[in-house]
Amino acid sequence: MVLSRAVPALLATVVLLSSSGGAAQIEPPRPVEELTPDSPGSRPSRTRREPPPPPVQAPASDEEAPVTEAQEPPRAPAPAPPVRRSKRPPAPASEAPVAPPPTTTSGRDRTPSPPLLVPTEGDDALLHAFGAWKEAERTRDPKGSRAARDRLAELRETLAIADLESVSLALLRGARLRATAKDGAGAVELAQSAVALSPDVADAHWGLFRAHLGNDAFDFRRLWADGGNAARAALTDPRWSRGMLGDLGATVLVAWLATAMAALLVLFLRTLPSLVHDVHHAFPRGVARWQTGALLILVLLLPWAFRLGLLFPSLVLFAAVTLYIEAKERWLLAVLLAGACLVPPLAGALVQVTTFAGTPAENVLQLERGGLEASHAAAHVQARLEAGRATYPEVYALARWELRRGKLAPARAHAEKALALRGGDARAQTVVGNVAFAENRWPEAIAAYTRASESDPTLPDPLWNVSRVYRRRAKTLSDDAVGPELDRAQNSAAAAQRLDERLMTKSDPPDSRPAMNLTLLTPALSRTEPLVTDGAERRARVTAQVGQALVGGLQPSAAVLVPLAGVAVLAGLGFLRGGRGVSRGCEKCGRAVCRRCDPELVEDSQLCHQCVNVYTRRGKVAPMARVNKEMEVRHHQAWVSRWAYALGLLWSGAGHLFTGLPVRGALHAFVFAFGITVAINREGLLRTPGLSPGAAGWLALALVLLAVTWGASLRHLARERS
Incomplete structure (x- = not known):
């Protein structure tokens, strides 16, 4: 009886124990927070849950126990739902909510930028x-x-x-x-x-x-x-x-003078026999020809005896030949001599235009470049400033150099002095603004940059610099003011970049080392700025010296007009007379064609009396006399050819002038004179900096010019001779 009652109770206990143990062995689903990587402190503890204690049951009767087992069979545990792995951060715990940040405070760093690093080296x-x-x-x-x-x-x-x-x-x-x-x-x-x-x-x-x-x-x-x-x-x-322009101009002037003298001497030599013949007619018949020739030479040398310079003897020679030369030769000599009369004022103007070395303009250049030579130039400008003779370019260049070397106080003082010399100057205003920027006086810097931009809207430097001020100041402003400030900085930088595209690639130095000269722009002097030289004084001295050499002791006002008037009068006389009343050389034999010696000659005859009888009056002379005349003509032509070739060897172009080719001869003579002048003046008249090409280079150029023009001239003469 007791056994029959104990068996159902024992079975019920075994069933209960088996169902509780299965539930305890299966791990429950983990929350999503455990699958998200997080700090260990925020992860929930993964402890194994203990099964709940079995319920306390009342003792059942023998009839109830089997009925209960039949109605409530043991159930298997439900399968665990699939876990979805998510990478989202875990939701904040509900028991510790975080309050939203207040709208009145910001975490933005408002630490001011470090000041600009002013140069201390030199x-x-x-x-x-x-x-x-x-x-x-x-x-x-x-x-x-x-x-x-x-x-x-x-x-x-x-x-x-x-x-x-x-x-x-x-x-x-x-x-x-x-x-x-x-x-x-x-x-x-x-x-x-x-x-x-x-x-x-x-x-x-x-x-x-x-x-x-x-x-x-x-x-x-x-x-x-x-x-x-x-x-x-x-x-x-x-x-x-x-320097090169001065050397080139001086070489051209000297070559022009040499060409004029060479052309005048060659034409004088060619017309000298006719001139002596006509002068001999002015004296009694008993006077020998050599005596009249010597007297003529003495007259021609009188201007040299009275030291009247170079132009007056040239005018005397021009007066001696103007009636004996052709029209084109007369035009050539008139042009050459007129140019020679203009040499003194042209030389003075050339000196004024090319003067640079040893002048205030060279000091300005050295200050603008800022090298080791700038200190010496700064001392010169400072001395001129103390003497009250410094001009705006000098003072501004000094202020700009001092700013770049970190001398802020002198730079500001000299920039204000430049503003006093040229009111409202945009460049000087920019220097004032840069000094204020370097001293962290931003309102004053902005005001100076604004004045500079208003004075010269095409200058990009103040626009770029004021954008740097706005960017720096924006770091110290509140959130409401940062946006407009950055907009102003961006607009100013964009305006500067439109004016100068090179600013598109410009970047500021790092904030750890904000070098002043790498952050700010300081405008250089404009290339159109007139150079400060003492060219006017040098022009007066050079004009007087060259005039003394060319026209003697004439006053500067008359040193040009008097020779020009002489050239005009003599050229006009030659054109009016047209060669009438004077003798000329025969085209065949070279003898004098003179109506005073042979009144039967026509007015414009180009042949002498003998050649007229031989070549135009057939049968008037004996055959032997005709043969002798032919030999004389050939001898004369050979003599002219030899003289032309010898003059061409001596001076390129002289042979062409002697044979009646004035334009070609003058061109050859000018190039030849230019080459000789370069060879003589190979060191140059004006000082050029550094390693100049040297005497060897200029000498090589001169030799090339001489060889080319000499060879071309002699080749043409040889062809004409053959």
Whole structure:
């Protein structure tokens, strides 16, 4: 009985235990938060849940136990739902909500930008780096040489130096030494560094041309590029361009004078027999011909005896030949002598236009370039400023150089002085604004930049600089004011870039080192700015000196008019007379054609009496006399040909003038005189900077000119002679 009651109870207990154990062994679904990678502190603990304790059951009767088992069979646990893995961040816990940030505060960094770094280095740092390079070259240390050149390039950029000319010339001398030592690549490297330090100096480009030529003479494209860069730099450098223009102008004036004198002397030699013949008629018959010739020479030499210069003896020679030469020859001499009369004022004007070396304009150029030579130029400008003689370009160039060297107080003072000399100048206003910017006085800088832009709307520098002010100031403003400030900065920068497209690629230095000269723009002087020279004083002196050499002691006002009047009167006399009343040489035999000696000759006869009888009056002379005359004519023509060839050998073009080809002869004579002048004046009249082409180069050019014109002249004479 007891056993029958215990068996159902035992079975019910086993069923309950088995169902509870299955539920405990299956892990329940994990929440999504556990699948998201997060910090360990935010993950919920993954502890195993203990099964709930079995329910306490009341003792059942024998009838109830089987019925219960039949009605409630044990159920298997439901399968766990699939877990969806999500990468979304876990939702914040509901028990610790985070309040939204307040709208009145911001996490933006409002720390002001560091102030601009004003340069503190100067010529001492440049000389130290240059000394390091010389030492490295002396000890043949390539790494040390490269490091010193890199330091020089860094200082050039930091100090806003346009050209380190003296350093570049030293590098070019080092390149020549390397080329001599058969180190062509090293020579090119030094020459490239010289160009990088002085891109506007023609000598640097010429040095690179020579280095490339010595390293690879067949790289024509590179040589052509180097030559073009050198030519452009020479034309834009007033020391080169003005010096070469002065030498060229002086050479042209001297060649013109030489051509005029040569043409006058050749035509005088050709007409001298006719002139002596006519002068001899003015004396009694008992006077010998040599006596009248000597007297004529004494008369012609009188202007030299009275030291009347070069033009008055030329006028006397022109008066002696004007009645004996052809119309085209007379026109040629008149033009040449008129040009010679204008030489004194033209020489003075040339000096005024080409004067540059040793003038205030050279000081301005050195200050604008900012190299080692600028300190000496600044001292000169300061002395002129103290004496009250400094002009606006000098004062502004001094202020700009001082600003780039970090001398803010003198720069501001001299910029204000420049404004006093030229009111409202946009460049000087920009310098004032840059000084205020460097001193962190932003409102004053903005006001100065605004005045500069209003004064010159085409100047991009103040627009660019004021955009930098707006950007810096925006970092310290509230959120409501930042947007408009940045808009102003962007608009100003865009306006500056429209005026100067090179600003499209300009970037500011890092905020850790905001160098002033790399952040701000300081406008250079305009190329159209008139140069300050003492050309007027030099013009007066040169005009007086050349006038003294050409016209003697005449007053400057009469030094041109009197010779010009003499040329006009003599040329007019020759055209009016037309060769009437004077003798001329026979076209055949060269004898004098003179109506006073032979009244039967017609007025405009070109043949003498003998040639008329031989060539126009058939049968009037004996055959033997005709043969003798033919031999005389051939002898005369051979004599003329020999004289023409000898004069052509002596001076190119003289033979053409002697044989009646004035235009061709004058052209040959001018080119020949130009070549001789270049050869004599191969050192140049005006000083040019740096490594000039030298006497050898100009001498080579002169020899080429002489050879070409000489050969062409003699070839034509030989063809005419044959």
